[in-house]
Amino acid sequence: MQTRFDYLQASFFSFLIHAVLFLYLIGFFYTEKQIRPILSKAVSVNIIVDEIIPKKIDPEVIEIPQAKKQEIVSLSTDNKLDFEQPSNQGYINDLQSLIKQESDISDLSELEKNIANYSSQMIKLIEDAWIKPKNIQDGLKCDIKIKTNVQGRIVSINLIKSSGNIRFDNSALQAVKRVETFSFFKELNKDIYDDIFKNISISFNPSK
Amino acid sequence: MKKNKKLLISYSLVGLFIASCSSVQVTEEAVYEDSIQSIEVSSNRSSLEVPSSSRAVVANATVYFEFDKYNLSTRSIQALKSISDLMSENPLIEITIAGHADERGTREYNLALGQRRAESVADYLVLKGISRSRLTIKSYGEEMPAVSGSNERSWGRNRRAEIN
Amino acid sequence: MKKIFIFFLLPNLIFAELLLEITKGSENPYRVAIIPFQSDVSSVNNIVKVIKDDLLRSGEFYILDESMLLSIPSSIEEIKASEWKLLNIDFIVLGKISDEDNSSVKATYEIYDVSRKTKIRSSTVYGIPGRLRQLSHYVSDGIYESITGMRGVSTTKILYVNEIIDNDNLNYILYVADADGANEQELLRSNEPIISPSWSPDSKKVAYVSFETGMAKVFIQEIASGKREMVIENDHQISSPAWSPDGKFLSLTLFQDGNAEIYILNLATKNLTRLTKHYSIDTESSWSPKGTKILFTSGRSGSPQLYEIDLTKFNTKPSRLTFEGNYNAKGSYLSNNDGIIFVHRSTNQFQIALKYFDENFIRPLTESKLDESPSVSPNGNVIIYAITDNKSGMIAGVTLSGATFVLPATNGKVREPAWSGFLR
Numbered sequence: 001m002q003t004r005f006d007y008l009q010a011s012f013f014s015f016l017i018h019a020v021l022f023l024y025l026i027g028f029f030y031t032e033k034q035i036r037p038i039l040s041k042a043v044s045v046n047i048i049v050d051e052i053i054p055k056k057i058d059p060e061v062i063e064i065p066q067a068k069k070q071e072i073v074s075l076s077t078d079n080k081l082d083f084e085q086p087s088n089q090g091y092i093n094d095l096q097s098l099i100k101q102e103s104d105i106s107d108l109s110e111l112e113k114n115i116a117n118y119s120s121q122m123i124k125l126i127e128d129a130w131i132k133p134k135n136i137q138d139g140l141k142c143d144i145k146i147k148t149n150v151q152g153r154i155v156s157i158n159l160i161k162s163s164g165n166i167r168f169d170n171s172a173l174q175a176v177k178r179v180e181t182f183s184f185f186k187e188l189n190k191d192i193y194d195d196i197f198k199n200i201s202i203s204f205n206p207s208k
Numbered sequence: 209m210k211k212n213k214k215l216l217i218s219y220s221l222v223g224l225f226i227a228s229c230s231s232v233q234v235t236e237e238a239v240y241e242d243s244i245q246s247i248e249v250s251s252n253r254s255s256l257e258v259p260s261s262s263r264a265v266v267a268n269a270t271v272y273f274e275f276d277k278y279n280l281s282t283r284s285i286q287a288l289k290s291i292s293d294l295m296s297e298n299p300l301i302e303i304t305i306a307g308h309a310d311e312r313g314t315r316e317y318n319l320a321l322g323q324r325r326a327e328s329v330a331d332y333l334v335l336k337g338i339s340r341s342r343l344t345i346k347s348y349g350e351e352m353p354a355v356s357g358s359n360e361r362s363w364g365r366n367r368r369a370e371i372n
Numbered sequence: 373m374k375k376i377f378i379f380f381l382l383p384n385l386i387f388a389e390l391l392l393e394i395t396k397g398s399e400n401p402y403r404v405a406i407i408p409f410q411s412d413v414s415s416v417n418n419i420v421k422v423i424k425d426d427l428l429r430s431g432e433f434y435i436l437d438e439s440m441l442l443s444i445p446s447s448i449e450e451i452k453a454s455e456w457k458l459l460n461i462d463f464i465v466l467g468k469i470s471d472e473d474n475s476s477v478k479a480t481y482e483i484y485d486v487s488r489k490t491k492i493r494s495s496t497v498y499g500i501p502g503r504l505r506q507l508s509h510y511v512s513d514g515i516y517e518s519i520t521g522m523r524g525v526s527t528t529k530i531l532y533v534n535e536i537i538d539n540d541n542l543n544y545i546l547y548v549a550d551a552d553g554a555n556e557q558e559l560l561r562s563n564e565p566i567i568s569p570s571w572s573p574d575s576k577k578v579a580y581v582s583f584e585t586g587m588a589k590v591f592i593q594e595i596a597s598g599k600r601e602m603v604i605e606n607d608h609q610i611s612s613p614a615w616s617p618d619g620k621f622l623s624l625t626l627f628q629d630g631n632a633e634i635y636i637l638n639l640a641t642k643n644l645t646r647l648t649k650h651y652s653i654d655t656e657s658s659w660s661p662k663g664t665k666i667l668f669t670s671g672r673s674g675s676p677q678l679y680e681i682d683l684t685k686f687n688t689k690p691s692r693l694t695f696e697g698n699y700n701a702k703g704s705y706l707s708n709n710d711g712i713i714f715v716h717r718s719t720n721q722f723q724i725a726l727k728y729f730d731e732n733f734i735r736p737l738t739e740s741k742l743d744e745s746p747s748v749s750p751n752g753n754v755i756i757y758a759i760t761d762n763k764s765g766m767i768a769g770v771t772l773s774g775a776t777f778v779l780p781a782t783n784g785k786v787r788e789p790a791w792s793g794f795l796r
Contacts, residue, residue, distance in 0.1 A: 115390075119390065119392060122392055123392050123393070123394060126392070126394050127394055127395075127396055127397055128398075128487065129487070130394060130396075130397030130398065131397060131398050131399075131400070131401070131402060131432075131520075132397040132398065132399050133772070133773060134399060134772070134773045134774050135726070135735065135772045135773065135774060137728050137730060137731055164710060164730060165708075165710050165728075166708040166710065166752070167522075167708075167752075167753070167772065170520075170521050170522055171397070171521075172394075173521060174520065174521040175394075175397065177521065178485070178487075178488070179488075180231060180488060181488075196390050197390065199389055199390075200389070200390050200391075200392060201389055201390070201391045201392070202391075202392045202393075202394060203391065203392070203393050203394065204394045205393060205394065205395055206394075206395055206396060206397065231490075231492075232490075232491050232492060232493060232494055233492060233493045233494070233495075233518060234493070234494050234495070235493070235494075235495040235496070235514065236495065236496045236497075236498075237495075237496075237497055237498070237510065237796075238476075238497070238498040238499075239497065239498065239499045239500060239503065239506045239507055239510055240796075241500075241503065241506060242576070242595065242596050243596050244548060244557045244559065244595055244596065245559075245594075245595070245596060245597055245598030246557065246558040246559060246560070246561070246598065247559065247560050247561070247593065247598045247600060248560070248561040248562070249560065249561070249562045249582070249584045250562065250563050250584075251562075251563060251564050251583075251584045251585070251586065276675065276676075276699075311742070311760070312722065312742065313676070313699060313701065313715075313717075313722070313744075314656065314669070314676075314701045314702040314715055314744055314745065315567050315568065315744070315745070315788065316567070316568060316611060316612045316625065316655045316656045316669075316702070317653065317655060317656060317669055317671075317676055317701050317702075319567070319581075319588060319611055319612075319632075319655075320625065320627075320631070320632035320653040320655045321653065323609065323627050323631070323632060324631060324632075324653060327630055327631065346586070346587045346588075346609060347587075347588065347609065347627070348565070348583070349567070349588075351565040351567065351583065352565070358742070
């Protein structure tokens with residue numbers, strides 16, 4: 001009698017394990033976990049796309065989030081039905097973590113607003129210092145790369161692409177030299193300086 | 209990450225150092241000047257011309273040209289015909305043909321134009337059987353105008369080749 | 373989870389380097405205030421006037437009139453930037469001249485940038501007593517260089533020929549003078565015409581055409597010693613000399629072939645190489661800044677036009693550069709090799725014009741009727757040329773930034789200016 005009971009116990013546990021494995025394999029638990037990341041990604045991308053409108057930041061920045069957005073759209077359509085499956089309790093948990101992530105994202109969009117603001121400041125400083133030569137060809141354009149130090153001082157200036165007219169190139173270099181320091185750098189934290197403001201490309205394109 | 213941190217530290221140290229140095233351009237120089245020497249030359253103009261005693265007969269003529277042109281007009285050819293006849297009859301006569309231009313345009317181009325005009329005259333005479341060795345060809349460009357004046361009339365009178 | 377997320381986004385921004393696009397600047401000249409220099413030397417006001425005129429002639433500055441100065445700071449510390457901002461001044465120059473024990477004069481000057489509220493230059497120049505104009509030109513060039521970033525030309529010299537009647541005798545005089553026309557000194561005086569003066573690249577010699585032997589011959593004269601030599605002594609006419617940028621060759625126009633042809637003379641070996649072979653007029657040769665090409669005037673298309681020949685290619689044909697108008701001559705390259713300056717005839721006027729290599733049209737720079745012999749400054753920004761009218765000839769200038777000026781007139785007919793290289 002005892003062995004039969006043990007056998008029953010064993011087979012019951014075996015059944016449970018197999019059932020869980022089986023359910024896992026058919027995606028019962030899997031879909032639940034999927035939903036939370038999908039939701040949070042979709043929401044965060046929406047906010048980022050709204051904020052990265054300022055032209056001054058390289059367009060490449062916009063493209064990457066947008067690609068992600070499309071991915072998410074296809075994913076959610078596939079799992080439309082499954083969305084309704086999770087229990088209420090699971091849904092409330094998701095919402096809370098969503099709200100937490102939303103506040104993280106708004107911190108980030110603050111950052112992007114600041115970058116756009118700092119960029120316009122830098123552009124205005126350079127434009128105010130630039131004396132354009134007269135009697136030059138139309139459509140001239142030159143590119144300069146600068147390196148800054150943590151205080152915002154420009155420590156290296158290099159002409160990457162000449163306009164073909166030395167007076168134009170010279171006036172652009174002179175404008176950058178004249179600006180010399182971006183005083184707002186003292187408001188930046190190390191990471192932002194390192195990632196964004198340490199190396200800057202400047203393009204002089206007056207025919208735009 | 210650690211590498212980045214190290215770089216950041218060294219960057220900020222260097223940055224502090226640079227920031228503490230002034231960015232004022234400081235220069236010092238002394239004025240330098242070379243000496244200048246002045247030279248005077250003179251030519252005795254009359255000695256440049258062929259003495260008239262060596263010529264039994266004097267051959268003089270002037271032919272005129274269009275702006276920027278060095279070809280001879282029919283009128284010029286008639287004037288030159290008498291010269292060529294004279295020279296054929298008097299084999300000892302040697303002449304100088306001097307080409308000129310009016311003041312318009314650049315000096316060097318006008319010098320070359322005057323030369324071409326003189327050459328046109330020379331070519332004609334050679335064609336008429338006169339030996340080239342009897343001809344001296346030169347140009348004065350716009351440097352020796354016959355008349356002064358900045359108008360069509362004066363210019364016309366300066367575009368010439370003179371034969372002496 | 374939170375931290376990873378934030379940094380997940382940052383890499384997106386790192387991939388793209390920050391790019392700023394500058395689309396506008398100012399087309400106004402730099403606005404400068406020169407505070408009257410402090411000095412114990414009597415002619416200090418002249419010094420400041422020379423500096424002011426030098427900067428004005430460059431066409432890149434507006435100098436505030438002395439009467440409009442709100443204050444006279446005696447040192448950088450006394451400058452109140454906000455006050456100068458009201459007058460829209462970009463830079464302030466402060467200076468001092470002092471006599472250094474009778475053997476030299478010392479000028480010290482400082483330049484203050486009003487928008488950045490900081491001093492940008494502090495300089496000292498030692499000059500020779502009695503040569504205060506030279507001292508002033510050194511100061512002008514220092515100011516010009518500091519503010520524009522380009523080399524100044526106030527310390528350079530010019531050559532020109534004057535035709536003047538002296539006691540019923542016609543005299544032709546080759547002069548060398550400062551870039552502003554002052555301090556003129558005779559190099560050669562002759563009673564026969566002198567044309568086409570040309571500087572050697574080191575600015576120590578001049579080549580010119582003189583008619584003193586009865587026809588056009590080229591001479592080279594050393595400025596300091598007056599030593600002269602005739603280039604190619606023979607019975608043929610030679611003219612239009614131009615030095616190669618390395619000083620080893622002289623391009624010339626020879627008339628011995630029956631028409632004007634361009635040759636290159638090796639000054640050391642005296643070897644002559646023929647460059648043009650055409651029955652039309654080829655003259656007025658001029659070298660490109662690196663010495664690889666020669667620009668010249670040719671009548672081969674039926675009227676004088678500018679052609680260019682590449683010296684590095686064997687047996688190439690000259691290529692035509694000008695197609696507008698029926699007279700384009702006396703060309704020279706801009707010092708930066710992005711275009712040419714030449715005499716251009718449109719309708720009935722001879723003007724000085726500019727053509728950039730990457731444009732297919734001509735830009736006229738001057739407006740009077742008979743403009744000729746343009747010469748470019750070594751920094752490529754200013755062109756001097758001769759204005760001729762029957763009674764007088766003068767030297768005028770036009771800057772690429774659009775300013776014009778005329779050098780003080782002297783008696784006689786002045787023409788054929790030629791600009792030296794950098795001397796400082």
